[in-house]
Amino acid sequence: MSQTAIQNQRSTATDTEFDVELRKVYKVFNGETAVRGVDLGIRRGEFFSILGPSGCGKTTTLRLIAGFETPSTGEILIQGQRVSNVPSYRRPVNTVFQSYALFNHLTVWDNIAFGLRLKKRSKAEIQNRVDEVLKLVKMETFAKRFPVQLSGGQQQRIALARALVNRPAVVLLDEPLGALDLKLRKEMQVELSNLHQELGLTFVMVTHDQEEALSLSDRIAVMNHGKVEQIGSPSQIYECPQTPFVADFIGDTNLLHGKVEGAHPEMLWIVTDKGLRIKVKRAGDGHEPTSGSAVISIRPEKIHFSLTPPSDAVNCFEGRLQTVMYLGTHMHYLVELVSGDQITIMQPNVMHNPPSVETPIYVSWSPLDCLALSTN
Amino acid sequence: MAGQSPPLSKQPSLDTEKVLPKWLEPLFLLAPAGIWLGLLLVIPTLLIFELSLVPNIRPGQVVNPSGLDNYALIFDDIYQKVVLRSLSFAVSTTFFCLLLGFPVAYWIALIVSKRWQNLVLLGFVLPLWTSSLLRSYAWITILRPTGVVNSVITLLSSMTHLTLPPLDILNREPAVLIGMTYSLLPYMVLILYASLEKLDRRLLEAAADLGATPVQTFLKVTVPQTLPGIAAGSLLVFITCLGDFVNPELLGGASSMTVARLIYNQFLGATRNWGFGSALSMILILAVSIAIALLIKYGDAVPKK
């Protein structure tokens, strides 16, 4: 996968500098493999997310970087130094824990000063840096409080401040916003993004929330079953998923299983199991199947429908409207094609009189808007 | 009682629970515990208090409270010495229990795998199933000049050709401390275990993450986080030591008078001065009550909302 990661890089001068590197890292717990051969390179100053469903190994990966776990095999490098056997307290990283793990016997101020005091910084320096970071997270007035006297969002800021005040090479965030309600989470996402830009530190965030990952990250690694499925920018992950899992996990998609019927340098023809013949434009990234079984992914918002057959009849199929769901800004349609395949379609809420259920309709999509993926 | 409808109720109600006035219900629920405490704690304590106000009262005499003479007696030099010895036994034992108990409790709570935890804990608490008298006698056998410890020392001396001095501590204060510490260690371990078991391990990771070595993590996070447990365990050990007279009597030798033994002597010794014994008991009860009150008020170091 690191091949892919390197291919997907933008070509800038600092690209070769990784703050964190994982090389073929495995982690086995009591016979169960949580992480299987992960290769990652996280660039200096980047906001990197590890995204995946629960149990996919993303938190273990983060804990391996933090030093709370040691890899069973493989290498971990932080700023070019091998750290596989370096204890967490000697690694230049700081973690923002999932439910903050604030020291409830210490005040906010003392929580934040904890790391600096251990490093034997001067009193004046500690005072300056704690005050500074409190201002940064807009919590100046709460310095004397104890963590239990703070709301969830306030605790979150203190947890961030406690990590940031140490100016680590890498800030690790484990589901940092997972415990907050939706509105607060949106606000904190903006603040997190601002903080990252202001400080220029490398952020590595673990999340299961794809929207959060897409909106905050420079790059995302999607993990499943202990493996990295794909690494790329948010748009690459969304627009060009390389595996059916990524296509399905990131956003909504229609997946149709079938076989490659014909390959052309520019185009692929695939016949689905239920007999639809679909034309796909080749992306040329080496991930499409050229023979054998294949999966076609079509995003719901890329599918058009009309009540009459469209004139350009590529990838156009007849069907019947099954359900119509009203989602405020969007409409969600479920269509059963004549072939028996079910297709979901997402359209902006612009139609004044949406068609009623059981209406015969025609769906179509451009060969540019669908992807052929190998099933391996 | 609640199942029958009230025959005298002016407004017959289907809801039979309304028969009891609201204020009466908690009283009913509190009654068993209240009666228990009243009969077995409050009344006996009041009786002891009344007795403590009668100078030189012996069984068979009329109880006529007349003043605080018994309490004044306590300030006699010889009793001061006894009180100080009791306190020093209690403080030292608490210290040693903490010193030995913390690593053990830490090991069981945080290092032993969950599967074995209960078994290890049980093994540690098992000695409590034997009588405390028996355990003290066992220490006599171990510590006496020709006992187990000294046999081992002699054996080591002959094997290594070193002259190791024999350990002559039976009938001295160290023997009392060993006996008391051994008796009370399981309680300390149990309480510390309960406290350490609840310790949020992510706090330990957070400390390590912020650069704390294991020792620093222990001192700056583990200890403060388990402070209520440490306080509760220490208090329990301390109080129990003040009341222990088996270990001082059996292991302490000729100069081991403690407050508990002094009280025992007042009730069951030659003089049978129950009044003075009661006064001593009241002082002990008072001291222990104050300690517990302080624990309840300040034991939980974390402020509430």
Next chain:
Amino acid sequence: MSGCGWTLAEVRPVQAGKGKSDELSLYTWTNYVDPPLVEAFTTQTGIRVTYDIFNSNEIMLATFQAGKGSAYSILYPSDYKVEEMIELGFLSELDHTRIDGLSNILPQFQNSAYDPGNRHSIPISWGTTGLIYDADRLNPGPEDWSFLWENLDKLERRITLLDDVREVMGATLRSLGHSYNSTNPQQIKQAYERLVTLKPAVASFNTDAWKEQLLAGDLVLAMVYSADAVRLTKDNPDRNLKYVIPKSGTSLWSDTIVMPKTAPNPEAAYAWINYMLQPSVAAQITQRQYFATPNQAAYDQLPAPLRNNTSLFPPDEILANSERISPIDPKILALYERYWTLLTSS
């Protein structure tokens, strides 16, 4: 709490004879229960025997006064406790017409100072307080109390004294030529001061725990009761243990059977008294438990070695020097207790 006054630990006379007629409840010393004799008693009389055990007169009296008194038909107090319990009015007067064999009791026990004429108590055993020592480790051995002070250098932390203020203070008073029961504050103070000088030799004050340590060799000498000493000597014939009654005199004690006024089953109590007075029964107790018997007929039945054992039956001149511990005024007793506390807390 009102100040009108109530009597502390009052034993209320319950109507006697409430108990089941075939049950006898005893409250006695540890070593006095001899299972074969108890079984034989049940076979003879059909009365079942249950018993509780105490290890000091004070605990016995406290338990009795604390309210358990009415459970027992027979108690085993020592001489000075009998006197105290008679004064407290706890003991019922014995009907001598219902007792057989009282005439076998030696005259000096029939007319004791604590209960003249055996009106309330029947003596069943007696003994002395003395010194047991290990002759292999301590040679020459003691002949009198003064040996302890004269050999302080040899005895450092190698002796134990009884855990009993009256015995220890009494012996010391005796070693100074005073009475075991001195009530003279000067003499008592003198005795205390003498005891302080003995402290380096004293490993501990205990009444029972000395046995194992003496056998193990941790101790060379212990102040003990004769019954315990004779028993330990008999049980360990391979050891050179010797019991000595100090020449200048010691304390004599006897244990008795009494029936409290609250006895639930006086019938059974009389049956027990008569049984214990049988010469063969009394002789068996001496043979098995090594208490000297005050029963002349029983003494005559004993085998010669036991009869001639001077530890059990000391010569008359020693007895003439010895005293019983007698009850003393509470004020003086408080003085004893005060010195005892000083002694054991310094």
